[in-house]
Amino acid sequence: MRVSDTIANAALDLALGSLGRRAYDRLLAQAERPEETQARALRAILRANAGTEQGRRFGVSAELSVDQYRAAVPISDYEDIRHLVTRQIETGGFAIAPEKPLMYARSSGTTGAAKYIPVTTAALAQMRQAQRAMAYAQHKALRCFSGKLVGLGGAACEETLADGTPAGATTGLIYQSMPRFMRAKYVVPPETFEIADYAEKYLTIARLAAREPAVSVIATANPSTVLRLMDVIRTHVGEIAAHASPARARTLEALAACAEPLRVADLWPRLRAIVTWLGGGCATAAAAVRAQLPKDAAMIDAGYVASEVRGTIVVDVRKNLALPLLGDVFFEFVPAAAWEEGERRTLLLHELQPDTDYYVVVTTIAGLLRYSMNDVVRVSGRIGRTPALQFIRKGRGVTNITGEKLSEDQVHAAMAELPAPPVFYIVVADAERGLYRAYVEGGGDAQFIASVIDARLRQLNLEYESKRASGRLPCLRVSLLRPGAADAYHRHCTEQKGQREAQAKVLALQTAEECRFDFAPYELTHAH
Structure with missing residues (x-):
């Protein structure tokens, strides 16, 4: 271990043992x-x-x-x-x-x-306090921060508003404002998140992360980001090895030569934890990440956090219990x-x-x-x-597979772009497959409909655009339905869901769990 790493670890232990523990004890x-x-x-x-x-x-x-x-x-x-x-x-x-x-x-x-x-x-001060308490709980339970940290967030300044105030991701602001001893553990500097080109940004992150063998914790809001990062590393592992230290290069070259797909555990055997969202639409991606981890590594929920508020932090890491x-x-x-x-x-x-x-x-x-x-x-x-x-x-009318937070209003606006209005449509968020599928009766060509809807959603929703551009979401798929599908769906709602016929309301955007109607017997074709 380098002297600088020893100093950083000592400073971190001291800070977590004082400021972190104080924040944690206060919350309890x-x-x-x-x-x-x-x-x-x-x-x-x-x-x-x-x-x-x-x-x-x-x-x-x-x-x-x-x-x-x-x-x-x-x-x-x-x-x-x-x-x-x-x-x-x-x-x-x-x-x-x-x-x-x-x-x-x-x-x-x-x-x-x-x-x-x-x-x-004042809000930032509260976020920092919460961050200290959360880090203390993680380090106390798992010694998460004994090695290097791969933290993945957004840019603190994605645009500058009329009064000169930056607008962007709070993760970027917190990342930038960490104490120097914590920043010494970063594998990915915060400037990386400001790279506008998604392919270049992910390749830069992949190069930095894969060249570091001593990663002990990965932190990112959405587990699909980890899956995307691993895809990039697998694709470019030979190139990354060419710019790594001699010892790391030999390890990466050996991994590249293996017949089995490269896993998180292969790259970072010292990993102690991944901190990310585990529930909601992220559950499927989180399970895919968990299957790649070292045997003793933990998946820690990132807690209930949104642009508006940090609502909870996980204080019981073993049980993933989150305290408001x-x-x-x-x-x-x-x-x-x-x-x-x-x-x-x-x-x-x-x-x-x-x-x-x-x-x-x-x-x-x-x-x-x-x-x-x-x-x-x-x-x-x-x-x-x-x-x-x-x-x-x-809540109802909003879905979220990879952090895009698509709304029903946006789906209606996208459908309005079609030259011929459909008789009936529903867009279903399939978290298990990591994609959206639109079921459309009376709309024309499936590929054309898919391209129009997807393009309009990318214009309307900046986070949908981000996830599409980075490859974390594929293009929306379209299944065309034969005449009668709409009537069959309405009957399903009144018979199976207990809705009165006069009150039955079709939600244009639903999760796969909410939409339990089998469209397969009514499908004509679908876009791939």
């Missing part, structure tokens, strides 16, 4: 008093946001009780607050965030226009079945029941007040007196 202490902690978190958030345009409109103040706050502020989604975000960017005033954002987290919106979520100094960040974020919940029937009366964190699915509503220090995440979580256990939460899926 809060978990013993969830109702009190949530009330205190809400007061701090309302105090910070009382002077914003949004706060003044709703009469927000630290004196409001939880019930008064719920009565005063309606539940909203991004389209309800888009004008406030736009006004803050254009004027520099505090329309939504109580301070000038360091950056805006950019992600796809349901209408096609990107979402810009303020990331303030109840001292930072004020949470509300509606049972999933009730929400989908139009119910908006919320429960609080301490009121949740085991093995039950809930839609999530959050209030944050950066100005999101009673913001509907359109995410479904499940109570998966208990830590102290606080329910542990597991991300299950996006």
